[in-house]
Amino acid sequence: MNAPAKSPAPAAVQATSTFALLRTLSVVSAICGVIIVVSYLATLDRAKANRRLAAERAVFKVLPDASSVKEYLALPSGEIIPAGGGDPPPGALRFYSAYDAAGRFAGIAAEGAAKGYADLVRVMFGYSESCHCIVGIGVVSMRETPGIGDKILTDKDFLANFKALDVRLKDDLSALANDVKVVKHGVKTQPWQIDAISGATVTSRAVGKGINDAAQLLLPRLVPRLDQLREKS
Amino acid sequence: MSGPSPAAFSMAPPSRWEEFTEGMWRRNPVFVMVLGMCPTLAVTVSAINSISMGLATTFVLAASCFLVSALRRLIPKEVRIATYIVIIATFVTVVDYAVQAISLDLYEALGAYIQLIVANCLVLGRAEAHAARAAPIPATLNAIGMGLGFTLGLTMIGGVREILGAGAFFGIPLFGPGFQPWVVMVLPPGGFFVMAGWLLLFAVVRRRLAARDAGAVRSAPAANSGACHGA
Numbered sequence: 001m002n003a004p005a006k007s008p009a010p011a012a013v014q015a016t017s018t019f020a021l022l023r024t025l026s027v028v029s030a031i032c033g034v035i036i037v038v039s040y041l042a043t044l045d046r047a048k049a050n051r052r053l054a055a056e057r058a059v060f061k062v063l064p065d066a067s068s069v070k071e072y073l074a075l076p077s078g079e080i081i082p083a084g085g086g087d088p089p090p091g092a093l094r095f096y097s098a099y100d101a102a103g104r105f106a107g108i109a110a111e112g113a114a115k116g117y118a119d120l121v122r123v124m125f126g127y128s129e130s131c132h133c134i135v136g137i138g139v140v141s142m143r144e145t146p147g148i149g150d151k152i153l154t155d156k157d158f159l160a161n162f163k164a165l166d167v168r169l170k171d172d173l174s175a176l177a178n179d180v181k182v183v184k185h186g187v188k189t190q191p192w193q194i195d196a197i198s199g200a201t202v203t204s205r206a207v208g209k210g211i212n213d214a215a216q217l218l219l220p221r222l223v224p225r226l227d228q229l230r231e232k233s
Numbered sequence: 234m235s236g237p238s239p240a241a242f243s244m245a246p247p248s249r250w251e252e253f254t255e256g257m258w259r260r261n262p263v264f265v266m267v268l269g270m271c272p273t274l275a276v277t278v279s280a281i282n283s284i285s286m287g288l289a290t291t292f293v294l295a296a297s298c299f300l301v302s303a304l305r306r307l308i309p310k311e312v313r314i315a316t317y318i319v320i321i322a323t324f325v326t327v328v329d330y331a332v333q334a335i336s337l338d339l340y341e342a343l344g345a346y347i348q349l350i351v352a353n354c355l356v357l358g359r360a361e362a363h364a365a366r367a368a369p370i371p372a373t374l375n376a377i378g379m380g381l382g383f384t385l386g387l388t389m390i391g392g393v394r395e396i397l398g399a400g401a402f403f404g405i406p407l408f409g410p411g412f413q414p415w416v417v418m419v420l421p422p423g424g425f426f427v428m429a430g431w432l433l434l435f436a437v438v439r440r441r442l443a444a445r446d447a448g449a450v451r452s453a454p455a456a457n458s459g460a461c462h463g464a
Binding site for chain 1: 309
């Protein structure tokens with residue numbers, strides 16, 4: 001008679017009570033939660049400052065006259081609002097308005113992205129109002145093959161495409177007058193064409209497509225309202 | 234992971250120094266245990282990336298092993314994996330924030346592999362096989378040693394890949410403009426080549442040493458086992 005009375009005891013020792021399980025998980029989650037929140041708050045300012053600096057550096061590279069930058073959002077309704085903290089409203093396009101040392105409007109910079117050979121190629125381009133053209137590009141991020149795809153950073157002939165790449169709008173300002181097109185190396189005839197790097201066609205196309213897609217969306221919203229950006233507020 | 238403790242050929246419980254150096258050489262995570270291969274092969278395109286990745290992993294290892302060890306009497310075994318993963322994920326998040334605050338360029342270079350530390354077999358393996366059974370100080374020392382061993386392994390691979398693939402070491406050009414980089418070394422196959430090269434070298438050295446003191450019969454390569462290669 002002793003045996004049946006004893007047998008529940010080892011089982012009770014082995015099985016952990018539901019309460020203990022819940023308590024452990026709650027305590028551990030609470031500790032971890034506190035650690036995460038504290039480190040988030042501690043690094044937030046530095047991370048934000050880093051991101052702003054990186055964006056500014058990229059803008060200065062594509063708009064050589066620029067010496068200060070303001071970040072804006074172009075809403076689907078056509079409105080332009082300063083970019084604040086938090087998530088932008090859906091459909092909003094982020095762009096940077098640049099000013100020279102005297103505070104005069106120096107152009108617009110924005111980011112475009114398209115799939116390259118390995119991954120997304122993200123490019124920043126600078127738009128100058130006086131020639132309605134793109135006056136410089138920089139690569140924000142890419143994972144293209146070293147020695148092949150990454151020639152878009154260094155190839156002089158390729159970069160010459162972006163000294164004055166025509167992105168003029170149609171008369172009704174609804175879209176670009178001519179799509180930005182990447183053409184085979186050596187057959188560029190029009191100012192809106194991009195002469196691809198031979199051997200790195202896929203990456204060259206990604207740059208062109210990224211610029212075209214972004215410009216098609218952004219410029220029709222922006223060009224009618226450029227006066228709004230002229231004053232450095 | 235292999236056996237419950239490294240006591241295979243030591244009678245006494247390991248001293249603190251032994252705990253610390255275990256991962257540096259005798260059971261180096263990269264070259265002996267062959268754990269955490271995903272970051273090992275993916276981010277070692279340059280020496281600086283390798284060191285950063287190694288140190289990030291070291292921090293996660295040390296902090297999570299400390300916490301796991303400190304809480305080991307509180308954690309019921311039914312929910313231990315869930316608990317370890319929550320703890321590890323916490324410190325990975327901390328590292329993620331920290332790297333963003335330190336350098337955005339580094340953050341871009343390491344990409345998703347920072348977040349993927351959470352799935353690094355080495356970290357969960359150490360928490361489960363060592364920290365859950367040891368007091369906080371030895372557990373943390375062992376984790377730091379393992380982390381530094383991992384960093385060493387990564388840097389040895391990354392250094393070779395950078396020298397051959399980019400003609401530079403820590404970003405300093407070595408060979409002048411005439412050097413034609415071996416581009417394959419900074420592509421994914423290069424990671425396998427260099428890893429294999431080091432493993433071959435260590436195997437040859439180990440065999441030479443074993444042949445030299447054939448008197449003492451010791452099967453050092455027995456430590457080379459692992460349940461979760463890859464990750």
